[in-house]
Amino acid sequence: MIGGGYAGCAAAVTLAAAGVRCAVYEAAPLLGGRARRVVRDGLALDNGQHLLLGAYRSTLDLVRQVAPTVQPFHRRPLAIVPFGATQDDAVSLVVRRAPGRLGLGLGLLMARGLTLRERLANVAWLRALERDGFRRPAGETVTTLLEPLPRRVREQLWEPLCLAALNTPPVAASAQVFAHVLRAAFGRTGADADFVFPTVDLSAFLPEAAARFVRARGGAVEVGTTARLTHGTGGEALVVTGAAQVPVTATILAVGPHRLEMTITPEARAVQPILAAAIDSVRNFAYEPLATVWLGYATRSAMPYPIARLDDAPGQWVVERSDVLTAAAAGAPRLAQLLAVVISAAGAQLARAHADLVRDVDAQLRRLRPDLPALVWSFVVVEKRATYACTPLRPSVAAPRLAPGVYLAGDYAYPEFPATIEAAVRSGIVAAQAVLADRLARRG
Numbered sequence: 001m002i003g004g005g006y007a008g009c010a011a012a013v014t015l016a017a018a019g020v021r022c023a024v025y026e027a028a029p030l031l032g033g034r035a036r037r038v039v040r041d042g043l044a045l046d047n048g049q050h051l052l053l054g055a056y057r058s059t060l061d062l063v064r065q066v067a068p069t070v071q072p073f074h075r076r077p078l079a080i081v082p083f084g085a086t087q088d089d090a091v092s093l094v095v096r097r098a099p100g101r102l103g104l105g106l107g108l109l110m111a112r113g114l115t116l117r118e119r120l121a122n123v124a125w126l127r128a129l130e131r132d133g134f135r136r137p138a139g140e141t142v143t144t145l146l147e148p149l150p151r152r153v154r155e156q157l158w159e160p161l162c163l164a165a166l167n168t169p170p171v172a173a174s175a176q177v178f179a180h181v182l183r184a185a186f187g188r189t190g191a192d193a194d195f196v197f198p199t200v201d202l203s204a205f206l207p208e209a210a211a212r213f214v215r216a217r218g219g220a221v222e223v224g225t226t227a228r229l230t231h232g233t234g235g236e237a238l239v240v241t242g243a244a245q246v247p248v249t250a251t252i253l254a255v256g257p258h259r260l261e262m263t264i265t266p267e268a269r270a271v272q273p274i275l276a277a278a279i280d281s282v283r284n285f286a287y288e289p290l291a292t293v294w295l296g297y298a299t300r301s302a303m304p305y306p307i308a309r310l311d312d313a314p315g316q317w318v319v320e321r322s323d324v325l326t327a328a329a330a331g332a333p334r335l336a337q338l339l340a341v342v343i344s345a346a347g348a349q350l351a352r353a354h355a356d357l358v359r360d361v362d363a364q365l366r367r368l369r370p371d372l373p374a375l376v377w378s379f380v381v382v383e384k385r386a387t388y389a390c391t392p393l394r395p396s397v398a399a400p401r402l403a404p405g406v407y408l409a410g411d412y413a414y415p416e417f418p419a420t421i422e423a424a425v426r427s428g429i430v431a432a433q434a435v436l437a438d439r440l441a442r443r444g
C-alpha cells in the first residue's frame with residue numbers, strides 16, 4: 001500500500017482481516033493524509049474540521065472493526081440551526097429520527113422560518129427527485145437541480161449542504177453526486193441523516209487504530225517513508241523506499257491524485273504504458289481549498305447545537321470541539337471553549353494572512369452573537385488541495401484495477417460520492433477486495 005490516508009488504511013485493514021500480510025508506506029510522519037491530527041500548543045486539532053454523516057456506513061463499520069471496545073464518535077440528527085441571535089430570518093431545521101425520508105419531511109414540517117408554500121415546494125421537489133431514482137442528466141449542476149425551489153429554500157437549506165458535502169460551489173457542483181448524497185442521507189433510516197462527530201482527532205479516529213490492527217496481524221505500517229512503484233530489469237514489480245527495493249505481487253496506490261505521477265517511476269510506466277494513461281487522466285483534476293479557523297475563548301457561550309450555521313461572511317459552519325480541550329496536554333492554553341469555523345471552497349481566502357482571517361471570523365461570530373467573550377487563542381489551517389472540485393463531467397479514472405498487479409484507491413477512485421472520508425474508505429475496501437479476488441483467481 002502506498003499512502004496511509006483513509007483509503008490506504010481501509011485497504012490494509014481489509015487485507016489484514018482476510019489473512020494477507022501487507023505493508024503500508026506513508027510519506028508523512030503520521031497517518032491520516034488529508035484527515036489528520038495537527039498539534040498546536042498542546043492541543044490535538046485536526047487539519048480541517050470534518051463533517052460525517054450516518055450514511056457513511058463503511059467508515060463507521062471500519063472504525064468499529066478496528067476498535068470494537070470504544071466508540072470514538074457521537075451522533076446528532078442533521079440540522080441547520082443558526083448560530084446567532086441576530087440571524088433573525090434564518091431557517092432552523094432539525095431532521096427527525098423517523099424511517100427513510102419521513103424524518104426530513106417531519107423536520108421540514110416543524111422547521112422555523114419557512115412559509116407553507118416553501119415547505120410544500122420542498123416536499124414536491126424531493127418527491128420528484130425520488131421519482132426519477134435520484135438520477136440527474138450528465139453535466140447538470142446543483143444550481144440547475146435547485147431551480148424549481150423558492151430562493152430562500154435554495155439559499156438557506158440546499159446550497160449550504162451542497163457546499164459542505166461537495167466542497168464545490170453549487171453553480172459548479174455535480175447534481176448527480178449531490179443527488180447520491182441526498183439518497184444516502186435520506187434513504188433508508190433516519191439515522192443515515194445524522195451528523196457524526198469524531199470524539200478523537202482524525203489520525204486516532206481510524207488510521208492509527210487501523211495500523212494497530214494491521215500490525216497485530218503480521219503486517220507493517222511505516223510512516224515517514226516515501227515509496228514509489230517501479231519495475232526491475234526482469235520486469236518484476238518493486239516498491240522502492242529509500243535504498244530498499246521490495247518485490248511485490250500487488251500494489252495499491254492510495255496517494256492523492258496530484259501525487260500519482262511522482263509515485264509511479266518512468267521505468268514502471270515503460271513496462272505498463274497504461275499507468276501513464278492513468279497519470280494523464282488525473283492531470284486535469286481541479287481542486288478546491290478549505291480553511292478551518294480554530295478560535296479559543298476563556299469562558300464558554302452556550303451553542304444552539306453542536307454544529308451551527310453561520311451567514312457565509314466568511315464562515316459557513318461552526319462546530320464546538322470540547323473533545324480537544326478534554327484531551328489537552330499539560331501546558332496547553334486554558335480554554336473554556338474551542339470553536340472550529342469552516343470555510344469550504346475557500347479560494348478567496350487563500351492569499352490572505354492568517355491573522356486577517358482570524359480577525360474576520362471572530363468579528364463574524366461577534367456580529368451574530370454580540371455576547372461572545374474576548375478571543376484568547378487562535379490557529380488557522382488552509383488546505384490548498386483539500387478535495388478535487390466535484391464538478392459534472394470531471395475526468396474519470398480506471399479503478400480499482402489500474403494495470404496487472406496495480407490497483408488504485410483514494411477518494412477520487414469512488415466517484416459515486418464526493419471527495420470524502422467515506423469515498424476514500426470505500427475505494428480502499430474495493431481495491432483490497434480486487435486484490436483478494438485476483439489472488440484467488442490465480443490460485444484456482
Ligand SMILES: Cc1cc2nc3c(=O)[nH]c(=O)nc-3n(C[C@H](O)[C@H](O)[C@H](O)COP(=O)(O)OP(=O)(O)OC[C@H]3O[C@@H](n4cnc5c(N)ncnc54)[C@H](O)[C@@H]3O)c2cc1C
Nearest residue numbers: 003005006007027033034048050051227410411420421424
Ligand atoms: C480541510 C479538509 C476538510 C475536509 N472536510 C471533509 C468533511 O467534512 N467530510 C469528509 O468526509 N471529507 C472531508 N475532507 C476530505 C477528506 O479528508 C478526503 O477525501 C480523504 O481524507 C481522502 O483520503 P485519501 O486516502 O483518498 O487521500 P489522502 O488523505 O490524500 O491520503 C493519501 C496519502 O498518501 C500519502 N502519500 C502520497 N504520496 C506518497 C508516496 N509516494 N509514498 C508514501 N505515501 C504517500 C500522503 O502523504 C497521504 O497521507 C476534507 C479534507 C480537507 C483537507
